[in-house]
Amino acid sequence: MPQKMPFRCSPIRSRCALAVAAAMVLGTAAMAVAHRLPGSLSTIKSNASTDVVEVIHRLHNHDAEDVLIEARNDRTLSVDSLEGRAALALYIEEKFLVADFSASKVGAPLDLQLVGAELSGDYVLVYQQLTGKLPAAIAVRDDIFRDVFPAQVNYVNISTGKEVRTLVFQGQDVWQTTELE
Amino acid sequence: MRFHPLLPAVLLLAATAVSADAIRQTKMDHYDAFRQLEVDLPTPNVYRTASGAPGVQYWQQQADHKIQVTLNEGEQSIRASQTIEYSNNSPDTLRYVWIQLDQNRFRDESIARLTERADEDQLSYADLARHQRFSDVEHGFTIERVVDGRGRDLRYVVVDTMMRIDLAQPIRTGQKTSFGIDWSFNIIEEAIVGGRGGYEHFAESDTYVFFLAQWFPKLAAYTDYGGWKHQQFLGRGEFTQEFGDYEVEITVPADHIVAATGELQNESAVLTAEQRRRLNAARSADKPMFIVTPEEAIANEKDGTTETRTWVFKADNVRDFAWASSRKFIWDAMIHRQEDAEHPEVLAMSFYPQEAEPLWSQYSTHAVVHTMEVYSRFSFPYPYPTAQSVNTWKSGGMEYPMITFNGRRPEPFEADEEDENAADKPERTYSRRTKQGLIGVIIHEIGHIYFPMTVNSDERQWTWMDEGVNSFLQYLAELEWEENFHRYRDHYSVLEQIAEYMTSQNQVPIMTQSDSIMQFGPNGYTKPAASFVVLRETVLGRELFDFAFREYAQRWKFKRPTPADLFRTLEDASGVDLDWFWRGWYYSTDHVDVALTSVREFRISSEDPHIELPLNREQRNEQVPETLGQIRNREEGRTLRVDKFPELKDFYNDNDEFAVSNADRNKYSKLLDDLEPWERAALERAARDDDFVYFIDFENLGGLVTPLPLLITDTDGNEEFMMIPAEIWRLDYRNVTKMLIRDKAIASIELDPRRETADADFANNHFPSKPGQSRLELYKGDTDVRDQMADMLRTLRKRKGGDDATENAVPLQSDPQ
Numbered sequence: 001m002p003q004k005m006p007f008r009c010s011p012i013r014s015r016c017a018l019a020v021a022a023a024m025v026l027g028t029a030a031m032a033v034a035h036r037l038p039g040s041l042s043t044i045k046s047n048a049s050t051d052v053v054e055v056i057h058r059l060h061n062h063d064a065e066d067v068l069i070e071a072r073n074d075r076t077l078s079v080d081s082l083e084g085r086a087a088l089a090l091y092i093e094e095k096f097l098v099a100d101f102s103a104s105k106v107g108a109p110l111d112l113q114l115v116g117a118e119l120s121g122d123y124v125l126v127y128q129q130l131t132g133k134l135p136a137a138i139a140v141r142d143d144i145f146r147d148v149f150p151a152q153v154n155y156v157n158i159s160t161g162k163e164v165r166t167l168v169f170q171g172q173d174v175w176q177t178t179e180l181e
Numbered sequence: 182m183r184f185h186p187l188l189p190a191v192l193l194l195a196a197t198a199v200s201a202d203a204i205r206q207t208k209m210d211h212y213d214a215f216r217q218l219e220v221d222l223p224t225p226n227v228y229r230t231a232s233g234a235p236g237v238q239y240w241q242q243q244a245d246h247k248i249q250v251t252l253n254e255g256e257q258s259i260r261a262s263q264t265i266e267y268s269n270n271s272p273d274t275l276r277y278v279w280i281q282l283d284q285n286r287f288r289d290e291s292i293a294r295l296t297e298r299a300d301e302d303q304l305s306y307a308d309l310a311r312h313q314r315f316s317d318v319e320h321g322f323t324i325e326r327v328v329d330g331r332g333r334d335l336r337y338v339v340v341d342t343m344m345r346i347d348l349a350q351p352i353r354t355g356q357k358t359s360f361g362i363d364w365s366f367n368i369i370e371e372a373i374v375g376g377r378g379g380y381e382h383f384a385e386s387d388t389y390v391f392f393l394a395q396w397f398p399k400l401a402a403y404t405d406y407g408g409w410k411h412q413q414f415l416g417r418g419e420f421t422q423e424f425g426d427y428e429v430e431i432t433v434p435a436d437h438i439v440a441a442t443g444e445l446q447n448e449s450a451v452l453t454a455e456q457r458r459r460l461n462a463a464r465s466a467d468k469p470m471f472i473v474t475p476e477e478a479i480a481n482e483k484d485g486t487t488e489t490r491t492w493v494f495k496a497d498n499v500r501d502f503a504w505a506s507s508r509k510f511i512w513d514a515m516i517h518r519q520e521d522a523e524h525p526e527v528l529a530m531s532f533y534p535q536e537a538e539p540l541w542s543q544y545s546t547h548a549v550v551h552t553m554e555v556y557s558r559f560s561f562p563y564p565y566p567t568a569q570s571v572n573t574w575k576s577g578g579m580e581y582p583m584i585t586f587n588g589r590r591p592e593p594f595e596a597d598e599e600d601e602n603a604a605d606k607p608e609r610t611y612s613r614r615t616k617q618g619l620i621g622v623i624i625h626e627i628g629h630i631y632f633p634m635t636v637n638s639d640e641r642q643w644t645w646m647d648e649g650v651n652s653f654l655q656y657l658a659e660l661e662w663e664e665n666f667h668r669y670r671d672h673y674s675v676l677e678q679i680a681e682y683m684t685s686q687n688q689v690p691i692m693t694q695s696d697s698i699m700q701f702g703p704n705g706y707t708k709p710a711a712s713f714v715v716l717r718e719t720v721l722g723r724e725l726f727d728f729a730f731r732e733y734a735q736r737w738k739f740k741r742p743t744p745a746d747l748f749r750t751l752e753d754a755s756g757v758d759l760d761w762f763w764r765g766w767y768y769s770t771d772h773v774d775v776a777l778t779s780v781r782e783f784r785i786s787s788e789d790p791h792i793e794l795p796l797n798r799e800q801r802n803e804q805v806p807e808t809l810g811q812i813r814n815r816e817e818g819r820t821l822r823v824d825k826f827p828e829l830k831d832f833y834n835d836n837d838e839f840a841v842s843n844a845d846r847n848k849y850s851k852l853l854d855d856l857e858p859w860e861r862a863a864l865e866r867a868a869r870d871d872d873f874v875y876f877i878d879f880e881n882l883g884g885l886v887t888p889l890p891l892l893i894t895d896t897d898g899n900e901e902f903m904m905i906p907a908e909i910w911r912l913d914y915r916n917v918t919k920m921l922i923r924d925k926a927i928a929s930i931e932l933d934p935r936r937e938t939a940d941a942d943f944a945n946n947h948f949p950s951k952p953g954q955s956r957l958e959l960y961k962g963d964t965d966v967r968d969q970m971a972d973m974l975r976t977l978r979k980r981k982g983g984d985d986a987t988e989n990a991v992p993l994q995s996d997p998q
């Protein structure tokens with residue numbers, strides 16, 4: 001039974017969302033290297049030669065670390081370690097969803113498989129894949145780091161083969177959709 | 182209007198921009214990527230020349246500040262009395278002045294606070310703690326008194342983070358005025374509230390590090406290009422500043438060590454004899470020396486005192502002043518020597534709590550000196566007597582004249598439980614990334630003392646002018662620290678990083694006002710830094726670029742450049758038209774992606790039928806095999822009708838279509854007769870050389886025009902590198918064909934083999950086309966890495982089943998109403 005907080009949700013809401021973990025180091029994290037704002041870039045691209053849809057998330061190491069530390073309550077956890085990268089990959093798996101939108105409503109999330117994660121300079125890359133092709137229209141939900149950094153802005157670049165479509169997630173954004181054909 | 186099938190969003194931008202131009206393409210969809218920028222840049226005038234230099238009547242204001250400030254450690258507050266002497270060097274008469282009150286950003290009713298946005302129906306612990314702090318402690322300036330030079334009250338109006346003071350007498354050009362302000366405020370706890378200064382509280386030892394930035398009422402800038410620069414401080418867009426001389430008396434608990442902008446004036450009053458002796462020794466030391474040792478700092482933490490001491494600092498010609506104070510500080514210093522009459526020696530210093538050890542004593546001051554060595558080579562000798570790095574937080578960094586606040590600390594060392602020697606292991610350890618992160622952040626922040634603390638660009642308006650330029654120089658300094666500095670290894674250079682971002686639809690051009698920038702990091706830091714890398718290594722070359730960049734830095738040292746001054750100076754000093762480069766990288770959202778779409782091979786014909794027709798026959802026979810039925814008929818010994826009835830044979834049976842006829846001979850002879858002698862010589866030479874002629878097609882998919890670096894490999898395996906300048910796109914920015922004449926046949930061509938253009942897609946850069954592996958495929962190809970990760974994911978998934986993942990959530994419950 002969750003402990004009751006000393007304030008109440010607005011009665012016009014039917015229910016309150018469950019609150020999420022947060023970084024007390026917010027201010028510091030938000031200005032890593034002279035005030036860089038937190039943001040992520042994910043790309044969704046079909047690889048014609050392997051018939052696999054590749055999803056790559058590019059996250060700044062420091063943002064990732066602050067989120068990890070809070071989510072796992074372990075100050076020693078770092079993306080330098082295999083465990084840290086795996087924990088981050090599992091976090092991303094929860095926070096990034098792609099669903100079928102070809103019937104103009106958000107269907108069940110597609111079964112993105114988690115492939116792994118690796119460091120690349122200042123960034124950590126998290127890989128997911130989907131065997132086969134994307135539906136004609138998709139809905140995307142990208143909550144990466146937004147539970148911790150209110151100013152987080154996430155970009156999702158979806159390559160249709162002919163062009164790149166960009167979805168931006170910030171503030172109140174939940175599901176966003178795009179047609180691929 | 183410009184045609185751009187890739188990025189519909191860009192169409193809108195381009196359409197708006199183009200319709201505002203005096204020059205418009207109103208027929209067809211031609212886009213002139215090389216159109217001169219002069220109609221878009223501000224008109225040159227007596228303040229700023231067309232060559233990008235300060236003009237004959239260039240002016241800037243001067244604001245000298247004297248401040249007496251007292252720190253109340255117990256209440257975490259400061260109180261001060263200050264006077265400002267303001268010199269009006271502008272051609273205008275001023276009836277009022279504007280003062281920056283940056284601390285007012287934290288007031289309850291500030292624009293910054295009121296416009297903070299909620300994120301879904303979620304409340305984090307951080308938000309909650311911040312809210313509680315704001316309701317417990319009042320933040321922002323309390324202005325107690327504003328008086329003129331004679332002590333008479335002046336009328337003033339506070340407008341959010343700005344204050345207008347109405348002067349008793351207007352100040353005319355060349356005149357000075359002075360006024361005094363008494364004020365106080367409660368210092369923010371940086372980790373809770375978030376800001377660029379404040380204090381850090383170490384709960385275990387109940388000790389503090391104070392670091393004061395944006396802490397005093399400061400003259401707003403008055404400029405020739407924008408009048409008073411009084412855009413409100415919302416927290417992101419930084420500062421537009423005036424230069425001035427500062428004298429600051431800082432009263433703190435007697436056991437504190439103070440680091441500040443400028444030089445300490447009263448060593449004998451605040452330092453012990455031993456500290457003074459060590460400081461003097463450090464002034465000729467080539468390696469860092471302790472002035473306060475780690476052991477002394479730890480001992481000092483334990484005591485407290487009610488006594489105070491006043492540290493006096495002076496700083497000349499600085500655009501800001503910051504300071505830090507703590508009884509926790511370890512202090513080390515060394516000397517940096519340079520070729521400069523004004524500052525032949527610079528004292529490099531670091532201040533840090535014991536929590537930063539052993540990392541900081543090893544690297545901080547060395548990184549400060551390394552920055553000066555590299556940056557001075559690219560710009561001018563370090564222009565001040567001191568350069569300091571202070572550890573004030575876990576990560577991040579901020580810059581002020583002569584002093585920087587930097588993050589990165591080591592982590593507790595976790596010994597193996599079965600390790601018998603665990604007791605001998607260090608208390609703390611750090612990763613390679615933490616070490617390089619610290620070196621990187623110190624280079625970045627000390628680098629800011631050059632840009633924008635000395636080359637005083639307008640940070641609130643043009644983030645890239647200091648962050649982009651500085652990130653570029655930081656990159657150069659990191660490359661000179663050690664090889665394979667983490668950020669740029671694995672073929673994942675700054676250019677490849679930015680290429681991903683530059684393909685996004687929802688970008689804004691670099692030339693966008695700071696508070697309106699989306700994706701602040703890539704736009705304000707990485708993209709301009711990448712552009713300078715391309716400019717230096719590929720477009721101009723090091724010699725031209727380095728000369729032009731140094732010219733820019735020296736022209737605008739202690740002055741206030743605008744973007745046009747930088748664009749114009751780099752062209753003026755390099756002698757290269759770069760308008761296409763600025764237009765593409767700074768004024769558009771295009772990206773680099775050139776495809777090598779087709780290569781066609783030819784030989785030059787001699788036109789001599791006796792040579793060409795047999796060659797044609799040979800070629801035909803190679804290309805078109807004999808009909809199978811004809812071969813098998815011959816093998817079967819089938820008799821042909823023309824053999825059975827030889828009278829059926831005629832001229833055509835004896836001569837195929839490649840036989841030389843009289844008509845061919847006459848045609849050749851007429852051709853030779855009609856040729857000029859030089860044309861005939863060229864034809865004969867070509868027949869002897871027997872060269873290969875290639876037509877190579879390139880398609881510009883990304884829109885941004887770029888030089889074309891090519892690696893050409895012939896059939897013998899010889900490689901040749903060739904750089905085709907960007908001007909090849911000048912008549913058609915989308916499609917271009919290059920002709921090459923070679924004495925050997927080409928086996929392959931690779932576009933951008935050294936990865937120097939920020940090309941976003943290398944899959945279309947090869948002839949013959951080469952199936953490249955994606956980053957994900959490369960990762961999957963490393964089976965060891967992949968298997969280890971798969972095992973770890975399984976372990977964590979299992980563990981997660983019993984884990985309380987919501988441990989850190991602030992529990993909310995809906996109201997039963």
